[in-house]
Amino acid sequence: MAEKNDPANSSVRRIVTGDGTDGTPVVASDSDVPAIETPLMPGAKFFSLWGADALPSLPNSGExxxxxxxxxxAGGFRFELIELPPENENxxxxxDMKQALRETENRLPGLIQTMDPKEPGMHRTDTIDLIYVxxxxxxxxxDGAAPVTVGTGDxxxxxxxxxxxxNPHGSPCRLLTVSLGVKRDV
Incomplete structure (x- = not known):
C-alpha cells in the first residue's frame, strides 16, 4: 500500500471544516479525493480538491x-493538484483520438476547449493561476517565449x-494550483 506522501499515490486526503448548526466549528468531511486520469495525457494526474462557481459566504457548513x-x-475558483509525469518521447x-478527446472532456470538462490543437499542451484560460511547485x-x-524552469519551492x-x-525531467512534477476565474476584456 502506498504511503500518503508517496507521489505514486492516486488520491489526496482532503479535510474540510465548517460551522455546525449551533455555530461551533466542525470537521465537515475527511475523505480521499481520487486522481483523474485521461487517455489523452498518460501518466498525468489531476486532483480536483475544491472549488465553487461563485464566491462563497461565511458561515457555512463546509458542504x-x-x-x-x-x-x-468569472467570480469562481478551483483548488487543484496536478502531477505532470516525465515526458515519454516514444x-x-x-x-482512437476522438474517443480519447471525449473521455478527457468527460473527466475534465472544459479542458479540451482551451487547448490549441496545432500546438499540443498550449492553452489559455480566463483565470489567474496561483501555482506552487x-x-x-x-x-x-x-507563447513565443523561451521556457522557464520551475522547481520545488517555486x-x-x-x-x-x-x-x-x-516535464523533460526523470521524475514527476506536482503543481498545487488555485485558479481564480476572471473576466477577459479582449
Whole structure:
C-alpha cells in the first residue's frame, strides 16, 4: 500500500471544516479525493480538491459547492493538484483520438476547449493561476517565449497568458494550483 506522501499515490486526503448548526466549528468531511486520469495525457494526474462557481459566504457548513468544469467561470475558483509525469518521447498517441478527446472532456470538462490543437499542451484560460511547485521540476512556456524552469519551492502567478507545461525531467512534477476565474476584456 502506498504511503500518503508517496507521489505514486492516486488520491489526496482532503479535510474540510465548517460551522455546525449551533455555530461551533466542525470537521465537515475527511475523505480521499481520487486522481483523474485521461487517455489523452498518460501518466498525468489531476486532483480536483475544491472549488465553487461563485464566491462563497461565511458561515457555512463546509458542504462542497456544486461545480462541473475544470476551470472556473468569472467570480469562481478551483483548488487543484496536478502531477505532470516525465515526458515519454516514444509514447504513441491514442488509437482512437476522438474517443480519447471525449473521455478527457468527460473527466475534465472544459479542458479540451482551451487547448490549441496545432500546438499540443498550449492553452489559455480566463483565470489567474496561483501555482506552487510542491515536488520536482518542469518547464513553463509562454507563447513565443523561451521556457522557464520551475522547481520545488517555486511559485508562479500566471495572469491568463497562453502557455504550456512540460516535464523533460526523470521524475514527476506536482503543481498545487488555485485558479481564480476572471473576466477577459479582449
Amino acid at each position: 462542497e459547492p456544486p461545480f462541473r468544469t475544470w476551470f472556473p467561470p 509514447a504513441t498517441p491514442p488509437a 510542491t515536488e520536482g521540476a518542469c518547464l513553463l512556456t509562454l 511559485a508562479v502567478v500566471l495572469n491568463g497568458q497562453r502557455h504550456a507545461w512540460r
